[in-house]
Amino acid sequence: MRIQILTLLSAVSLAGCYKDNGNYDYKPINKIVIEGGKAPEALSVVFNDSLKITPDIEQSMPAAEADLMYEWTVYDNSPASSYVVPTDTVSRERNLAIKVGSPVFILGQNYRLGYKVTDKRTGLSGVHYYNLTIGNKYARGWMFLEQTGNSGDFSMILPDGSVEHNIYSTINAGMPIGKPVKLELSAWSITDDISAPSRRMYLLYENGGMELNYQTLQHKFDYGYLFFLAPEVQKPVVHTWVSNTPPAWTPSASMGIAINDGKVHANLVGGFPGSKKWGGVLLTPEGTPNYTLSPYVVGGSTYTAIVHDNVGKRFLSVATSGLQRFPTQVSTEFDMNDTGMDLVFMDSANVTRYYNAVMKDAAGAPWLLQFKAIVNTGESPVITLGKQQMNAPGAAQLTAAAGSTITPHIFYATGNKILRYETTSNTAAEEYVFPATEQVTSMKFRRVPGGVSELVAATWNGTAGRVYIFDVSNIGDISLSGNAYGGFGKIVDIGYKVP
Amino acid sequence: MQLRYIAILSAFAGLAACSQDDRLMYQQDSRIYFTKNVVNADSLVYSFAVTDASKMKDTAWITLRIMGLPADKDRAINIAVSDTSTAKQGYHFEIGPLVMPADSFQKRIPVILYRKPGMKDSILTIDLSVQESADFKPGYSDRPASSPIDRLHYKISVTDQLLKPARWDVSLAGSFGAYSETKFRFMIQSTGKTDWNSTIYPADQQFLIQTVKYALYKYEEQYGPMTDENGERVEFP
Known part of the structure; x- marks a missing residue:
């Protein structure tokens, strides 16, 4: 008996010395990849609107539907939010279909939406994230900056055709602005480290300006706060962002350009730390602030920002350290460093990074200068494309203009008429005549890839403003789309807002 | 009897293996x-x-x-x-x-x-x-x-001497040019910035460049060119 017990104990003890010959062969299991494993996607959602997402799910060993478990979670991902904000589970369905409203969502905040798919057989999951920005019903539509008496406001025509008036004053009660000058909507999300990354919206008026929250349209910063040192004189006319990313890349902001009191200020942005604000007045290549810019700026991947000085009668390239003259070899058709004329209007042409500048000579005659802001590798350094005296009646006195980016046309207005100037044939044709009492005050062209592009014109009869929306055909013909919209003040600028 | 002891001893020995290690903590002097x-x-x-x-x-x-x-x-x-x-x-x-x-x-x-x-x-x-x-x-x-x-x-x-910032040649010369005490003192006066040895973020540095250039323009407008201790004209590239 003793021997048996001792043998048993020895066997148990020796069992600890047993060499593990376990089976370590890897067994393939179901790997779940959502939306191709892409980086988090940015989605703009209207508050109280529905959000529907049908993600693409790939499985290496597809499981039955009953073997998969889904979870949609969301937490406030705004920069000012605490690190311990609660996470809400908003759905356990395969596809998301929720109303983006209270109590989970707050207007103007940013959220991280997580989607997790778990294979119950293995417990392994695939995840994907979306970055949500919650906006209001003014997320998309035509915006009209209008003068009402000595103050300003803006209105919108929403995608469903409804008109919303007095939006600024309704949302920002008690904060009247001076005579409006310009409405600036950035084309890209801006990361300036003074507020959460987002598209930017600026409201400029005769003696100041402000940044509005792009999602809520509420006042965010005074004009002076946007600068490292607030300008003593505030007469802003331009406050925009330009991109020098190559055409094949997804555009992103490279430099901010502000034109205030005729002088230019730059804002260097990029993936480096520290606040990005507009700096001091940039000096000319001669080291002086003796210049007055026209309120236009264009740019490209070779010359990030180009402006025109109506004092020195020349184009200048903007660098954050100062204004620069162009190398001599870039000019053949005309001299970028000596146009000898005033700039009347400048806008994009129908080739990316190509621009049309309408000039006026000393005799009052209109000229078209064409140039580009990109020189591809191996190309000639020449950027001037053409110079011709415009056969376009009234172009030197135009009251509004918009460049087409789908055809070689510039739409411009004199009095109550819209004319279309064709840059290639150097001819102009009357396109539309408004009632004699109406004068065109502003125009904007909107390219709609895959759809019908639009030209919007605003008129003023001395007491009320009206808006006309035209469809633009692929050959540049315009046709009035629906009825005119009334009830506006004197519209001074137009923009199209996207989420 | 002897067998019982052996069994108990074995059980304790086995259980000893289950004891939890003490956490590794700093045990020495402060x-x-x-x-x-x-x-x-x-x-x-x-x-x-x-x-x-x-x-x-x-x-x-x-x-x-x-x-x-x-x-x-x-x-x-x-x-x-x-x-x-x-x-x-x-x-x-x-x-x-x-x-x-x-x-x-x-x-x-x-x-x-x-x-x-x-x-x-x-x-x-x-x-x-x-x-x-x-x-x-x-x-x-x-x-x-x-x-x-x-x-x-x-x-x-x-x-109480004005010292050339240690990072001038590496980080500042490209933006502000050759060092001179006169130039550096002017930079401090016109920007109000006293610490030039710490890292300056790119956007801030651009603002400093713009500020000193504009200040030098205003100075020259009033007094003419500024000359440094080496007899050289103070300029910013």
């Missing part, structure tokens, strides 16, 4: 050392020349960190001023309360610097070292890769 990192390098250069002429004293800060756990009482730190120092304690400088507060891992100690006439033409040094106190023994004595001196020593240089 120690203290100077922190050494990018924002708190192992030496500090202070110049009164970049401040207003009426400023007669200022404070430099040194940071000390403990090894071991914090205590529930204030603890004494012992910092010695080495004989190699050219600044005189009580005249050129004083070191603030040398106390590690209760429940603290780290403490910034003030070093009060006094502006004295002799600093106009010389650079004085304050060589500090960690010594054993009633509560702390000296801590790490190693030298981090980027530090010329170890964690038990710290050097403060103080002067």
Whole structure:
């Protein structure tokens, strides 16, 4: 008996010395990849609107539907939010279909939406994230900056055709602005480290300006706060962002350009730390602030920002350290460093990074200068494309203009008429005549890839403003789309807002 | 009977294997050392020349960190001023309360610097070292890769001369051109910025460039070209 017990104990003890010959062969299991494993996607959602997402799910060993478990979670991902904000589970369905409203969502905040798919057989999951920005019903539509008496406001025509008036004053009660000058909507999300990354919206008026929250349209910063040192004189006319990313890349902001009191200020942005604000007045290549810019700026991947000085009668390239003259070899058709004329209007042409500048000579005659802001590798350094005296009646006195980016046309207005100037044939044709009492005050062209592009014109009869929306055909013909919209003040600028 | 003992012994031996290890914790004496990192390098250069002429004293800060756990009482730190120092304690400088507060891992100690006439033409040094106190023994004595001196020593240089920033040639020359004392003094006056040795973010540096260029334009408009101590015209590229 003793021997048996001792043998048993020895066997148990020796069992600890047993060499593990376990089976370590890897067994393939179901790997779940959502939306191709892409980086988090940015989605703009209207508050109280529905959000529907049908993600693409790939499985290496597809499981039955009953073997998969889904979870949609969301937490406030705004920069000012605490690190311990609660996470809400908003759905356990395969596809998301929720109303983006209270109590989970707050207007103007940013959220991280997580989607997790778990294979119950293995417990392994695939995840994907979306970055949500919650906006209001003014997320998309035509915006009209209008003068009402000595103050300003803006209105919108929403995608469903409804008109919303007095939006600024309704949302920002008690904060009247001076005579409006310009409405600036950035084309890209801006990361300036003074507020959460987002598209930017600026409201400029005769003696100041402000940044509005792009999602809520509420006042965010005074004009002076946007600068490292607030300008003593505030007469802003331009406050925009330009991109020098190559055409094949997804555009992103490279430099901010502000034109205030005729002088230019730059804002260097990029993936480096520290606040990005507009700096001091940039000096000319001669080291002086003796210049007055026209309120236009264009740019490209070779010359990030180009402006025109109506004092020195020349184009200048903007660098954050100062204004620069162009190398001599870039000019053949005309001299970028000596146009000898005033700039009347400048806008994009129908080739990316190509621009049309309408000039006026000393005799009052209109000229078209064409140039580009990109020189591809191996190309000639020449950027001037053409110079011709415009056969376009009234172009030197135009009251509004918009460049087409789908055809070689510039739409411009004199009095109550819209004319279309064709840059290639150097001819102009009357396109539309408004009632004699109406004068065109502003125009904007909107390219709609895959759809019908639009030209919007605003008129003023001395007491009320009206808006006309035209469809633009692929050959540049315009046709009035629906009825005119009334009830506006004197519209001074137009923009199209996207989420 | 004997078998029963063997069985019990085996059971205990087996169970002993199930005991939990004690956590690995710092068990040695409390120690203290100077922190050494990018924002708190192992030496500090202070110049009164970049401040207003009426400023007669200022404070430099040194940071000390403990090894071991914090205590529930204030603890004494012992910092010695080495004989190699050219600044005189009580005249050129004083070191603030040398106390590690209760429940603290780290403490910034003030070093009060006094502006004295002799600093106009010389650079004085304050060589500090960690010594054993009633509560702390000296801590790490190693030298981090980027530090010329170890964690038990710290050097403060103080002067009333305008010193060329150590990072001028590497980080500032490209934007501001060749160094001269006249130019540097003008940069300080026109921007109000006194610390040119710390990292300057790109957007801030652009603003500084724009500011000095505009200030030089205004100066020349009133007084004509500015000439530096070498007889060269002050210019920014």
